[in-house]
Amino acid sequence: MEAVRCPIVELRQYTLHPGRRDVLIDLFDREFVETQEATGMTVLGQFRDLDDPDRFVWLRGFEDMPSRAKALESFYGGPIWRAHRDEANATMIDSDDVLLLRPASARGGFPAPADARPAPGEPPASPPSLVLATIWHGAGPFDTAFVEFFERRVRPVLAETGGEPLAYLRSEHAPNTFPALPVRTGEEVFVWFARFADEGRIDEHLASLRRSERWSEEVLPVLSERWARSPQRLRLVPTGRSLLR
Template sequence: MRALRCPVVELRQYTLHPGQRDVLIDLFDQEFVETQEAVGMTVLGQFRDLDDPDRFVWLRGFDDMPRRADALESFYGGPVWHAHRDRANATMIDSDDVLLLRPASARGGFPAPPGARQAPGEPAASPPSLLLATIWYGHGPFDTPFVEFFERRVRPVLTEAGGEPLAYLRSEHAPNTFPALPVRMNEEVFVWFARFADEGRIDDHLNRLRHSAHWSEEVLPAVSQRWARTPQRLRLAPTERSVLR
């Protein structure tokens, strides 16, 4: 069993002013990666949303909720954020769409990266890839029996259709230890991530699911009865310095 990486994870979706995404990405990748990790966070990945040119999505991890508070206080109260916050905030319309998550089980966390993050300006060490994040919104908790069902019945069908889950997480309901940054606390979500070589492979995966008898007859009826609303899919292109790619 692999070690649990980042027991607390934020999935952050920012709505930006038109034409400002690459401005923010350049600033983020240059100034906000190593400086956040230096105070105790893990920048898991940062992405362009392929279906919304004005959305920037990123993942940030922590060892636990108390250390999350300490790390965020250190960063947002420190000199790097103070030096660059006006430029960063000027790109944003909304930065409060944040889900606080935890790995759904000891097998559900993000794997350790295969190598070091590239330095600014260097070409990516690995070939381009895309991530598909699927967010299921529940009318009740995605509890341990559901997670066991996902691992035993859902994951094999996703894998058979070419979309093996890279990580799968559920809502973390601990109190927000850094209230200056809001999170969406009153929702039940289950989020899983898969990696694909390109958009065609994502389309192929979704098509294979639609035509899978295991999915339509066995898995989907059991899963969809827990949904409070239509699931959300995010097709994500890693930025040049994203470790998760």
């Protein structure tokens, strides 16, 4: 399957004022999708966090760090952001929870979307779905040996239990080329994404993992040695105009 050409990816988690998430999503889907992509970035997906009514999560990708700087400078210095930034910022408590990532291998990037993004106000062509983002925090780098372990041992078990990864990425430690927008530094993360039809399918996947002997005997001991803390799981509901859905 063809992969989206995004060697650099931001995973952005925003904490919002209570009751303001739909305001931001309406504004984002209407004003901030095509206008960001016109500068050279890709808006990969935007989501409601199913478990936190005041969290908005989104992903955007770039060709490289220099083009990231150019695209962000163009958008945040441009007329659309100037016209709508006060309204957007008024919904937010914190927008600095940002992980800078890159595909963990040549096979780790996001797949090309099956359907085109609908125009504002149009219903999406794809049926509703949920995206599960799993963030593993490492005590050390998730190096090439770990990526090989993930592809050889971890991914097959995830697929067998209904959680075939769509994409898997690890920390990008290049200097932040747009310091006006902070990113989390000094962390080692490995993040994988899977798509499910509904909450029940996520629950079935996680229950199957717990029952899997291969997971408990071959995979989990290796992972546990690498984890700095418990994994974080984000159950994400794509907005109507999310490319990833």
